[in-house]
Amino acid sequence: MSEIKKVRFRRSAAIATSLAAVLVLAACTSGGSDTAASADNAEPVKVGVLTDMTGAFGIVGKSNEAVAKFTINEINANGGVLGRQLEMVLADSATDAAIATQVASRLVNQDKVAVVVGGVASFTRVAVRDVIADKGNTIYIWPASYEGGECSTNVWNTGSAPNQQVDPTVEHLLAEGNKTFFLAGSDYLYPRNILARVRQVVEAGGGSIVGEEYVPLDMTDPSNLVSKVLAAKADVLFEVVVLPGTAPFIKGVVDGGYKGKIAGTLFDEGINPLIGAQAEGLIGVQDFYLSVEDPFTKSQVAKFNEQHPEAAGLFSATFNATAWYRSFYLWKAAVEKANSFDTAEVNKAMDSVSLKDSIGGPVSFEPGTKHVNLQMYLGESKADGSNVILKSLGSIKPLECK
Numbered sequence: 001m002s003e004i005k006k007v008r009f010r011r012s013a014a015i016a017t018s019l020a021a022v023l024v025l026a027a028c029t030s031g032g033s034d035t036a037a038s039a040d041n042a043e044p045v046k047v048g049v050l051t052d053m054t055g056a057f058g059i060v061g062k063s064n065e066a067v068a069k070f071t072i073n074e075i076n077a078n079g080g081v082l083g084r085q086l087e088m089v090l091a092d093s094a095t096d097a098a099i100a101t102q103v104a105s106r107l108v109n110q111d112k113v114a115v116v117v118g119g120v121a122s123f124t125r126v127a128v129r130d131v132i133a134d135k136g137n138t139i140y141i142w143p144a145s146y147e148g149g150e151c152s153t154n155v156w157n158t159g160s161a162p163n164q165q166v167d168p169t170v171e172h173l174l175a176e177g178n179k180t181f182f183l184a185g186s187d188y189l190y191p192r193n194i195l196a197r198v199r200q201v202v203e204a205g206g207g208s209i210v211g212e213e214y215v216p217l218d219m220t221d222p223s224n225l226v227s228k229v230l231a232a233k234a235d236v237l238f239e240v241v242v243l244p245g246t247a248p249f250i251k252g253v254v255d256g257g258y259k260g261k262i263a264g265t266l267f268d269e270g271i272n273p274l275i276g277a278q279a280e281g282l283i284g285v286q287d288f289y290l291s292v293e294d295p296f297t298k299s300q301v302a303k304f305n306e307q308h309p310e311a312a313g314l315f316s317a318t319f320n321a322t323a324w325y326r327s328f329y330l331w332k333a334a335v336e337k338a339n340s341f342d343t344a345e346v347n348k349a350m351d352s353v354s355l356k357d358s359i360g361g362p363v364s365f366e367p368g369t370k371h372v373n374l375q376m377y378l379g380e381s382k383a384d385g386s387n388v389i390l391k392s393l394g395s396i397k398p399l400e401c402k
Helices: 003-029 058-077 097-109 122-134 162-175 189-204 223-232 246-255 272-279 295-307 321-338 343-350
Strands: 045-051 086-092 115-118 139-142 155-157 180-186 208-215 236-240 261-264 283-286 363-365 372-381 387-396
Touching: 045 058, 045 097, 045 122, 058 086, 058 295, 058 321, 086 097, 097 115, 097 122, 115 321, 122 139, 122 189, 139 321, 139 343, 162 189, 162 236, 162 261, 162 283, 162 372, 162 387, 180 189, 180 223, 189 208, 189 236, 208 223, 223 246, 236 246, 246 261, 246 272, 272 372, 321 343, 321 363
Parallel strands: 045 086, 045 115, 115 139, 139 155, 180 208, 180 236, 236 261, 261 283
Antiparallel strands: 283 372, 363 372, 372 387
């Protein structure tokens, strides 16, 4: 080889080596949202919090916001997710489907959040899921007990499914000898589907439905419905009348002299104080009551109450506080399992993640269902607003999306 060729060869080798070094360095220091690599000065990861801060469900939104702040701050204090801090972006869905759609679009398209957690009423979820999960290609976590059937792409459900609440409640009532049921609910997706499940379980167990009525979502005068319930003289009133109608309806039934059992999916320490002394004896199944005794739950709820006095009394199953808490941690576990914030990779990982410690008890996604296995508790309400646990039901699998 001539001297000229040798010099050219050495220069080419040096350039190639330098270029390779630059590429390796770039790969090791990249902080993109679809990679696991992060530096100390990496940008925070934005997470969307969508809830009803105003409107009919504003009290629920105040709880949701406080739980989200509590959980995100806790995660950040323990190193964040893949070494990056989380930044909460709050959006008020205002108990209005059209507004919810607008703010959900802003979270995904302007704020560029990595995940959206949120929603209170099912009509909100239906309104925003395509904007977030389909068109926006962003993970959407629905953190609420609900009517079931949500199996959309990129959507994950961390609240209780109908079979986890309805089935054990109805089975308990039938076992006590109750045979006739009156069904009452607000006129929208959640109550109608929940009560359809009640009918199915009642009739399968040998009971019968003697009446079924629905009232407008904004109902405040329940007198007509109360009269129908009292006239039916059913062994059980199974009701899913939501705020603001819950308290006046139950008060009307109890004060009217109803002698049967009153059951539902929305009774606990969050709702009972609104009802007052007439809450005595209400029956239901939840994934959390304040009387849950495991040390992790008691410690975490005490910390929440200390850090968020503005939300005192609002950490409850009916406000989906436990589902909000577990949502961020399950997403965190999936991101870390995937070693990526990429939607497709997180989806793959989410199907099998679990939490040994979570408020209310251990929780895990049941593979193939997009829903979680939950510790459930049969509870009875007291006149002072508290609940006693009649029975710990253990972990119940969701019967969804298969």
